[in-house]
Amino acid sequence: xxxxxxxxxxxxxxxxxxxxxxxxxxxxxxxxxxxxxxxxxxxxxxxxxxxxxxxxxxxxxxxxxxxxxxxxxxxxxxxxxxxxxxxxxxxxxxxxxxxxxxxxxxxxxxxxxxxxxxxxxxxxxxxxxxxxxxxxxxxxxxxxxxxxxxxxxxxxxxxxxxxxxxxxxxxxx
Numbered sequence: 707x708x709x710x711x712x713x714x715x716x717x718x719x720x721x722x723x724x725x726x727x728x729x730x731x732x733x734x735x736x737x738x739x740x741x742x743x744x745x746x747x748x749x750x751x752x753x754x755x756x757x758x759x760x761x762x763x764x765x766x767x768x769x770x771x772x773x774x775x776x777x778x779x780x781x782x783x784x785x786x787x788x789x790x791x792x793x794x795x796x797x798x799x800x801x802x803x804x805x806x807x808x809x810x811x812x813x814x815x816x817x818x819x820x821x822x823x824x825x826x827x828x829x830x831x832x833x834x835x836x837x838x839x840x841x842x843x844x845x846x847x848x849x850x851x852x853x854x855x856x857x858x859x860x861x862x863x864x865x866x867x868x869x870x871x872x873x874x875x876x877x878x879x
Contacts, residue, residue, distance in 0.1 A: 709741045710734060712788045713750050716831065719812060726816050730829050740829075743781045748827030752792035753779020754808065754835040755871050756801050759879050764860055764872055765843055767800050768851040775855075775864045777871060779830065780848070789813075793833040801852060802844025806835040814874045817867045834875040 778800040786792040
């Protein structure tokens with residue numbers, strides 16, 4: 707199964723955010739290359755909010771290009787066999803934490819956001835990942851910093867999209 711086909715199946719199985727979910731499906735129907743960065747009309751990305759429920763914390767990255775605290779995530783790559791695999795790969799690469807496990811049940815949220823040209827839009831499929839006990843984070847080349855925040859601190863440093871992702875994640879825990 708191609709990554710495009712996987713994305714369609716994942717989105718068809720996602721039951722929340724009906725209008726946004728349909729916009730993702732419409733985009734993929736119109737753009738067979740809609741999961742790849744080269745698709746200038748927009749492309750699907752995969753991300754994961756890393757959490758440690760025992761400590762009540764979320765791990766955020768200070769994005770190098772955007773200068774914002776965000777969840778881990780990014781573009782799909784040819785080696786990714788699924789959106790879940792892409793989200794887990796991105797979370798592992800950007801956090802430096804081996805042994806992350808995605809929360810079961812598929813995506814936690816969808817978040818579409820404009821980006822500067824030449825592309826126009828990221829159609830982000832957002833997952834949540836559980837950190838193993840004693841996880842130690844590492845700053846990647848894509849980040850200025852990586853830091854744990856108490857759940858109630860996230861709204862002070864991150865935008866509404868990250869806050870909504872954390873709320874949806876906590877509802878699943």
